[in-house]
Amino acid sequence: MISDTQAVVLAKSQGACLAALRTGKSSLTQIAMVAGLSVKRASLALAELESLGLAERSPDAERSLNKVWRTTSRGDTCWSARRLGIGRT
Secondary structure (H helix, E strand, C coil), X not given: CCCCCCCCCCEHHHHHHHHHHHCCCCCHHXXXXXXXXXXXXXHHHHHHHHHCXXXXXXXXXXXXXXXXXXXXXXXXXXXXXXXXXXXXX
16 A cells, blocks of 8 residues: 555556446446446456555455455545546556
C-alpha cells in the first residue's frame, strides 16, 4: 500500500473498475461488464487497486465462492487522474 499523500496515476482499466465499484457493483463479472473490460483484464486491474489500497475483497471472501469487491475508504475519496485525462492505458 502507498501513503495517503502519495499521488497515484491509474490505468484506464483501473479507473473504470474503481468507477464501477463506486456505483455499487461488487462481483468481478459485474465490474467487468460496467467497466467494459474482459473478466481477466478486470481481475488484473482489481488486483492492482487492491495493492494500492483503493479496493479490497470482503473479509468473508475466502468462505464464499463469489468474491465480493468494494472500495476502501481511500478508494472512496481518491481523485482519479483519469478524470483529468492523464491516466495510463
